[in-house]
Amino acid sequence: MAVMSVLVFVGIYMIGDPLAILVSPEATELDREAIAKSLGLDRPMWEQYLTFVTSALQGNFGKSFVFGQPAINLILERMPATLELALIATFMSVVIGVPLGLYAGLRHETVAARAIMAGSVLGFSLPNFWVGLMLIMVFAVQLGWLPASGRGPTMEVLGIHVSFLSLTGWKYLALPALTLGLSKCALIIRLARATAREVMLMDYVKFARAKGLSEKRVIGVHILKNIMVPITTVTGLELGSLIAFAVITETIFSWPGMGKLLIDSIVHLDRPVVVAYLIVVVFLLVIISLIVDILYSVLDPRVRLGEAK
Amino acid sequence: MTATLQVENLETQFPTRDGIVRAVDGVSFSVDAGEILGLVGESGSGKSITGFTILGLIDPPGRIANGSVKFKGEELTTASPERLRSLRGSRIAMIFQDPMMTLNPVLRVDTQMIETVQAHEKVSEKAARARCIETLQSVGIAAPEDRLKSYPHQFSGGMRQRIAIATALLHKPDLIIADEPTTALDVTIQGQILYEMRKLCRDTGTALIWITHDLSVVAGLADRIMVMYAGKIVETGAIDTVIERPQHPYTRGLIGSVPGAMPRGKRLFQIPGMAPAPLNLPPGCRFKARCSRADAVCDTMPELLELNPGHRARCHHPFDAKPLSPAEVVS
Numbered sequence A: 001m002a003v004m005s006v007l008v009f010v011g012i013y014m015i016g017d018p019l020a021i022l023v024s025p026e027a028t029e030l031d032r033e034a035i036a037k038s039l040g041l042d043r044p045m046w047e048q049y050l051t052f053v054t055s056a057l058q059g060n061f062g063k064s065f066v067f068g069q070p071a072i073n074l075i076l077e078r079m080p081a082t083l084e085l086a087l088i089a090t091f092m093s094v095v096i097g098v099p100l101g102l103y104a105g106l107r108h109e110t111v112a113a114r115a116i117m118a119g120s121v122l123g124f125s126l127p128n129f130w131v132g133l134m135l136i137m138v139f140a141v142q143l144g145w146l147p148a149s150g151r152g153p154t155m156e157v158l159g160i161h162v163s164f165l166s167l168t169g170w171k172y173l174a175l176p177a178l179t180l181g182l183s184k185c186a187l188i189i190r191l192a193r194a195t196a197r198e199v200m201l202m203d204y205v206k207f208a209r210a211k212g213l214s215e216k217r218v219i220g221v222h223i224l225k226n227i228m229v230p231i232t233t234v235t236g237l238e239l240g241s242l243i244a245f246a247v248i249t250e251t252i253f254s255w256p257g258m259g260k261l262l263i264d265s266i267v268h269l270d271r272p273v274v275v276a277y278l279i280v281v282v283f284l285l286v287i288i289s290l291i292v293d294i295l296y297s298v299l300d301p302r303v304r305l306g307e308a309k
Numbered sequence B: 001m002t003a004t005l006q007v008e009n010l011e012t013q014f015p016t017r018d019g020i021v022r023a024v025d026g027v028s029f030s031v032d033a034g035e036i037l038g039l040v041g042e043s044g045s046g047k048s049i050t051g052f053t054i055l056g057l058i059d060p061p062g063r064i065a066n067g068s069v070k071f072k073g074e075e076l077t078t079a080s081p082e083r084l085r086s087l088r089g090s091r092i093a094m095i096f097q098d099p100m101m102t103l104n105p106v107l108r109v110d111t112q113m114i115e116t117v118q119a120h121e122k123v124s125e126k127a128a129r130a131r132c133i134e135t136l137q138s139v140g141i142a143a144p145e146d147r148l149k150s151y152p153h154q155f156s157g158g159m160r161q162r163i164a165i166a167t168a169l170l171h172k173p174d175l176i177i178a179d180e181p182t183t184a185l186d187v188t189i190q191g192q193i194l195y196e197m198r199k200l201c202r203d204t205g206t207a208l209i210w211i212t213h214d215l216s217v218v219a220g221l222a223d224r225i226m227v228m229y230a231g232k233i234v235e236t237g238a239i240d241t242v243i244e245r246p247q248h249p250y251t252r253g254l255i256g257s258v259p260g261a262m263p264r265g266k267r268l269f270q271i272p273g274m275a276p277a278p279l280n281l282p283p284g285c286r287f288k289a290r291c292s293r294a295d296a297v298c299d300t301m302p303e304l305l306e307l308n309p310g311h312r313a314r315c316h317h318p319f320d321a322k323p324l325s326p327a328e329v330v331s
């Protein structure tokens, strides 16, 4: 995290001078200096970095050059929108991907199974932004069923604004979540299929049938539970990349999340916000991988901690 | 009295890209209540597939091409999937070779046993659990109430096999097919399990088919023995008769390769060569390439003939029905 903060800091420092963008061309040299002084941009780079680190350790990432608010507040304010989008996208890709992959694995010689696999190749290879634009074209422009941009009205739960509680909210969520989740869904289909084909040949599945269990129970409990172990791990790890990928999707759909804020901040060379964004994302990734570890041990008793053999 | 299991001319085939694999090729036998039949043969001879065919558990594209399986007079090859399901695990149970693989690693033992009870009987979870505890006790697992809450990986191989056996016994089946259930276990535990299974069959009248590639395992256990080679039965008869006076060269080779059947100091005899590839079977006797008695006649398939009452062998040049002398084993 420390390494990353240096890299990002230096990187953005080199890219350009925020003053050039912040200050209007007509401003006098005096105005420029005044602004630079107020933002601390007149001091040398190492000093700027030190100031940044000391205050960052106290939870202060500095004020946004553009909004004049603490950067971290800006990020945290936008975070729920991004998290909601990423979680819904993940949820959709699991709910759609696991049954399709399971089917494709168990009935791998059927036409439907081949169609699913062909579809998953598409889902993998189509670029994110293109899918987003196509979805907008079809559902928003041509059919006019779903809104093409924004988040629409939100509801407040425990002080957090969310969309998924209302039908209108879902309408706004649908296209961006689909765009974001599509390639993950393809990944999950392939993973579920591969594990299903592996698991269905295991002795314990044959033994489950030999015990006289119904197909429903053999597939829904014995096979599915084993598939969910790798699916959970991969889904958790991919959630991180979804949050990162959300940058593109959020830009296309003008989704007011951290990703869009990041792009805007990069455009304005708003250093504190960019740095704060990256710190928050890294922090999220750490939390997610912790949760995955816990889930993993819940699903797979063999890795459960503190158990005597 | 109808036999518990009556198999007639059973053929199980697997279509593959390179041709049809006839894993079970015209097999007929029967098992009576309380009887123990040993099914012996090398790896790949079709023993497991015979067992799975009886249970109706052949994975497509494999199929039963011919023959009949009658369980207490009821034809199983044409039975509905639901009827087969209701028989599996309740009237006909199977135990597998590798105890490390037969229990689902992500489900607790009680889940896996109780579901077996409830798949066949409408009983409460509590009653089902009580039955599981009782059955686990009967196969020698101490403190079953606590052990039930564990996961399979918390048990040793021997314990897991006992759990699998207990699961098979939950509904007091009429027929148990045990597919090399002790191969993966050490000799002491193997002996214990054999003894317990034998006692159980005698006491309850359960018919048992014990599959193994090791003749010495069934020698002290089975009533009758059936030797399989490349999908066909090559010799069958009462256990003592077959072991003391084998008629088929393959059986004789198997007995020669059992440690202890040979005079001390002599090298353990191995049948030379390998079983024919299942896709490339010779038209005549399938053992010909490895047989020291083979001649031109052996290019036609020998019939399974009854040479002595109850003792049959598939060979053009069977050994005389006289006891085996050590010198003959190596010949």
Ligand SMILES: Nc1ncnc2c1ncn2[C@@H]1O[C@H](COP(=O)(O)OP(=O)(O)OP(=O)(O)O)[C@@H](O)[C@H]1O
Pocket: B014, B016, B021, B022, B023, B041, B042, B043, B044, B045, B046, B047, B048, B049, B050, B062, B213, B278
């Ligand atoms: N799904 C399948 N597709 C093609 N051939 C198969 C299939 N399953 C089994 N066979 C073939 O059937 C034959 C018999 O297999 P089987 O498992 O019954 O042998 P086995 O006597 O039980 O051997 P082992 O002692 O190794 O368990 C083998 O030659 C195998 O190649």
Ligand code: SF4
Pocket: B248, B249, B250, B285, B286, B287, B288, B289, B291, B292, B293, B294, B295, B298, B302, B314, B315, B316, B317, B318
């Ligand atoms: S039929 Fe011929 S080849 Fe086959 S076992 Fe008998 S003697 Fe050997």
Ligand SMILES: [Mg+2]
Pocket: B047, B048, B049, B179
């Ligand atoms: Mg086998």
